[in-house]
Amino acid sequence: MLNNVLLPAMKEVGDKFGAGELILPFVLQSAETMKKAVAQLETYLEKAEGSTKGTVVLATVYGDVHDIGKNLVNTILTNNGYTVHDLGKQVPISRIIDKAVEVNATAIGLSALLVSTSKQMPLAVKELHHQGIAIPVMIGGAAINPAYAHRALFVEPDTSYEPGVFYAKDAFEGLSIMDRIVVSEERAALLETTLERARKTLNKPTRDSFLNAADPSDTKRSETRILDEVPTPPFWGVREMTDFTLDDIWPHMDMKTLFRLHWGGKGVKGEEWEALLQNEFYPRLKRMQESAKENGWLQPRVRYGYFPCNSENNDLIIYDPEDQDREIERMTYPRQPARERLCLADYFLPVGSGKKDVVQLQVVTMGSVATEQTDRLQAAGDYSESYFTHGLSVSAAEGLAELVHQRSREMLGIGEDAGKRYSWGYPSCPDLEHHVIVNRLLDMESIGVEVTQGYQFNPEQTTAAIVIHHPDAKYFALLRTGGTPDAIQEPVAAADD
Numbered sequence: 001m002l003n004n005v006l007l008p009a010m011k012e013v014g015d016k017f018g019a020g021e022l023i024l025p026f027v028l029q030s031a032e033t034m035k036k037a038v039a040q041l042e043t044y045l046e047k048a049e050g051s052t053k054g055t056v057v058l059a060t061v062y063g064d065v066h067d068i069g070k071n072l073v074n075t076i077l078t079n080n081g082y083t084v085h086d087l088g089k090q091v092p093i094s095r096i097i098d099k100a101v102e103v104n105a106t107a108i109g110l111s112a113l114l115v116s117t118s119k120q121m122p123l124a125v126k127e128l129h130h131q132g133i134a135i136p137v138m139i140g141g142a143a144i145n146p147a148y149a150h151r152a153l154f155v156e157p158d159t160s161y162e163p164g165v166f167y168a169k170d171a172f173e174g175l176s177i178m179d180r181i182v183v184s185e186e187r188a189a190l191l192e193t194t195l196e197r198a199r200k201t202l203n204k205p206t207r208d209s210f211l212n213a214a215d216p217s218d219t220k221r222s223e224t225r226i227l228d229e230v231p232t233p234p235f236w237g238v239r240e241m242t243d244f245t246l247d248d249i250w251p252h253m254d255m256k257t258l259f260r261l262h263w264g265g266k267g268v269k270g271e272e273w274e275a276l277l278q279n280e281f282y283p284r285l286k287r288m289q290e291s292a293k294e295n296g297w298l299q300p301r302v303r304y305g306y307f308p309c310n311s312e313n314n315d316l317i318i319y320d321p322e323d324q325d326r327e328i329e330r331m332t333y334p335r336q337p338a339r340e341r342l343c344l345a346d347y348f349l350p351v352g353s354g355k356k357d358v359v360q361l362q363v364v365t366m367g368s369v370a371t372e373q374t375d376r377l378q379a380a381g382d383y384s385e386s387y388f389t390h391g392l393s394v395s396a397a398e399g400l401a402e403l404v405h406q407r408s409r410e411m412l413g414i415g416e417d418a419g420k421r422y423s424w425g426y427p428s429c430p431d432l433e434h435h436v437i438v439n440r441l442l443d444m445e446s447i448g449v450e451v452t453q454g455y456q457f458n459p460e461q462t463t464a465a466i467v468i469h470h471p472d473a474k475y476f477a478l479l480r481t482g483g484t485p486d487a488i489q490e491p492v493a494a495a496d497d
């Protein structure tokens with residue numbers, strides 16, 4: 001029953017997903033059914049009877065709290081015949097390796113959200129190599145791509161990690177990699193093609209080489225206008241914004257991103273899309289918004305502030321709101337090496353102007369309850385409900401960031417489209433390390449947000465931003481030439497979080 005009916009059925013579900021005939025939430029509902037059916041069968045099955053295709057130790061890396069991706073991989077592998085040991089999030093490399101050795105893992109699976117935390121992956125491969133442990137490693141996550149895995153494969157410039165390092169763009173690619181790893185001829189072929197491609201990648205420029213394309217000694221200001229007047233903030237310093245409800249957030253949510261990206265409706269067209277909206281997404285959204293209000297699993301909080309500031313070369317100098325000539329923080333931004341040679345600092349009045357400018361900083365979160373709700377549903381096998389819940393909580397966080405930005409424009413008395421909001425980790429301000437400075441300025445702990453070792457925010461449905469009032473502000477990338485380096489450079493989302 002398992003091998004001739006259920007597993008082939010799940011394979012068919014995977015194929016339909018791959019062909020764009022079935023969206024992720026419905027794949028997850030199939031996995032829920034599979035889980036219940038297998039639970040029935042297991043009462044008759046002796047575990048030893050080879051009822052597993054292989055063992056995978058799965059983890060979200062140290063410093064990273066993003067687990068929806070990992071959970072999807074766990075769900076797809078578990079319900080396609082693999083035994084998964086899911087170690088959770090923020091997992092140190094030593095614990096992952098110890099578990100993999102203990103359970104004689106067929107493979108290790110690592111997940112991360114950000115470039116900063118993804119750096120744990122090549123470190124883990126080096127440690128495995130160093131300890132002489134030969135277990136294939138699969139990696140995935142929003143901020144990496146195949147080239148990243150190619151680099152992680154080479155533990156020394158001319159030494160590759162023998163069992164292989166494999167990038168998977170989604171859970172089903174992870175499944176097909178596993179299905180090849182467990183068949184020795186297939187595994188050898190996979191390793192060979194991966195090595196071949198990796199050797200080619202080694203000669204390509206890395207992300208860092210692009211970021212470092214921005215020459216820090218190039219500090220000559222761009223042609224960006226120096227404003228005569230700057231807005232007066234409603235107050236100097238930091239406050240918690242409290243005069244809003246979830247009902248105020250919903251209108252600021254980007255429905256297209258929610259339905260297409262966070263709820264997996266990408267690629268559905270025409271009548272089928274209309275039907276999905278009318279029969280599924282709209283009624284579900286209404287139901288979940290009501291449930292969030294009644295059961296309190298979305299707890300939005302905001303810290304924001306206005307600081308006197310000036311630019312100096314590529315630096316944004318932030319002064320003490322109480323003593324406006326006293327410098328308290330300084331953030332250096334990369335300058336485009338070509339084209340308009342833009343740099344975020346240029347949007348502020350230079351020190352020499354003799355006047356202080358104003359910068360707004362904000363951090364918004366949906367709180368840890370959203371994550372607990374998502375984890376509870378995942379643990380109970382309600383995979384699709386967990387996915388929808390994570391999606392709505394993420395979209396609400398983005399909506400809240402937009403609400404705060406809109407309110408700030410009103411308070412500054414500038415047009416509703418004036419200025420721009422930038423989040424660290426995106427091209428025009430790539431340094432996630434700045435989150436530590438922003439935390440000092442905004443005291444994020446006071447609304448339950450911490451910055452992890454990987455410069456990520458915990459709870460995960462949190463975003464921070466620098467808001468620039470300059471009417472000419474625009475989003476820009478540092479890239480000099482085309483071609484994709486080995487990690488995200490161009491913004492995926494239309495605008496910064």
Ligand code: B12
Pocket residue numbers: 065066068069070072073108109110111112113114115116138139140141142143168169170171172173174175394397398423424425426427430432455456457458459460461462463464465488490491492493497
């Ligand atoms: C949703 C989202 C958010 C949400 C939620 C984030 C969260 N923690 O869940 C919010 C709005 C809160 C957010 C915030 C931020 N974000 Co954001 N975010 C995204 C977005 C749009 C989608 C990520 C996502 O959830 N995808 C859906 C899940 C299911 O996919 P996934 O995790 O990638 O997993 C799948 C595959 O990758 C693969 N996979 C993943 N892991 C593994 C492991 C194995 C073994 C295998 C086989 C497969 C596999 O399979 C999974 C299932 O198919 C991405 C861009 C993008 N389109 O990917 C940017 C992105 C990740 N964010 C980015 C940034 C910068 C941020 C912020 C730092 C911005 C800021 N300064 O505030 C914050 C940080 C948040 C924090 N907690 O620290 C950047 C990261 C770039 C970088 N420099 O590292 C990205 C890449 C956008 C960009 N273009 O630059 N973000």
